[in-house]
Amino acid sequence: MGWSLKLGTIAGTEIRIHMTFVLLLVWIWFTHYQIGGAPAWEGVAFILSVFVCVVLHEFGHIAAARRFGIKTPDITLLPIGGVARLERNPSGPTEELLIAIAGPLVNIVIAALLLAVIGVVAGLEELARPQDPQIDFFVRLAGVNIFLVLFNMIPAFPMDGGRVLRAILAWRWSWDRATRVAATIGQGAAFVMGVAGLFYSPLLILVAIFVYLAAEAEAQSSELQAISGGVTVGDVMLTEFGVLQSDARLSEAAELLLATSQNEYPVVDGEGKFAGLLTRDGIIGAMKEGGPNALVRTVMRTDIPWVYEETGLGDSLRVMQTTGAPAAAVVSRSQHPVGIMNYETVGEMLMLRAAFHDFRFGMLRRSRAGSHG
DSSP states (O other): SSSSSEEEEEEEEEEEEHHHHHHHHHHHHHHTTTTOOOHHHHHHHHHHHHHHHHHHHHHHHHHHHHHOOOOEEEEEEEEEEEEESSSSSSHHHHHHHHHHHHHHHHHHHHHEEEEEEEEHHHHHHHTOTTOOSSSHHHHHHHHHHHHHHHHHSSSSSTSSHHHHHHHHHHHHHHHHHHHHHHHHHHHHHHHHHHHHHHHHHHHHHHHHHHHHHHHHHHHHHHHHHHHHHTBBHHHHHOOOOEETTTTTTTTHHHHHHOOOOSSSSEOOOSSSOOEEEEEHHHHHHHHHHHOSSSSSGGSSSSOOOOEEEOOOOOHHHHHHHHHSSEEEEEEESSEEEEEEEHHHHHHHHHHHHHHHHHHHHHHHHHHHHHHHH
16 A cells, blocks of 8 residues: 555545556556547546546445444555545444445445436446447446446455455354454455456456455454454563664664664653654665764654553554554653554564464363363
8 A cells, every 4th residue: 555645635534546546547548549549538537437436435435434433544546446444443243234335335326326317228238348438438337336336245355245244244253253254255256366367357366466465454453453452552562672862863873773673763852752763774764865973853753653551552553554653652651762562563462372372272172182081
């Protein structure tokens, strides 16, 4: 998602466009240009219209999510559709179900309105060929909306159908288990798409990659959410770390970099209060640009969030994800740094908990085996 540009903000949600979508527009323009000048621009207009429908689809999800108090920081437009990022997962299967079906319902309404307004009863063959520029523009657009409904309702995560599947499974199983099952099915569907793409269309391979990675990311996010309940920042933060003064020079930061294995260095002001953060890459990059005599305060990052030790792990992670920060500073009530929380420390906690779970499971199996013996 790093390769995306902000187009604007609507109702508090950023609209972003991924660079691969720009490449898709260029490709569509070129293929239509081979037919003639006018169809080339009509092709681009058609694709833009499709993605307006995709944005409306995502705002269907957003409207339903906000009904349950879930904020949506941004939408990213991709060649395979849009992705609306929710601030948190729905709190129950009913919320998940209603949020999931809200998007496809928008496309159903759009398709019905298009066909009703133009007064054309299109055949299935015409609706199934939205790529054919010889077919009426609005009939093609209606066909695309119908396709979006059918594609998104495939019961494979992370499509809307996969979320519906997770909601159904969550009525019977835990949220974490339901997510893992839906994500596994989604990755299986991605594998099938990728194989089919080798024989039919390279676009299917691109779709398969996005689906596979999105399913994996959602499964990891759900696992993290499941274990973060009752866990505070103080349980996972790094407590032994070097600190830089804001009026220190980069040469001093370089010495600290060589003497420690840290990736992030809190910067404090004259009173010892947290002022910013300097990363290893930041030190190296600043050294190239400003040299060893540049002051730390001129190159440090000041957009780093800070949290307290008692802050919940899930809340802290959401803050880091929203701001795009590599770490969060853990401070006392007097704003003095007492720890650092980053994704690496959280990952280590995940591995330790998984190892402890496997140990307990093995002990339980041996205990049961011994009682039967």
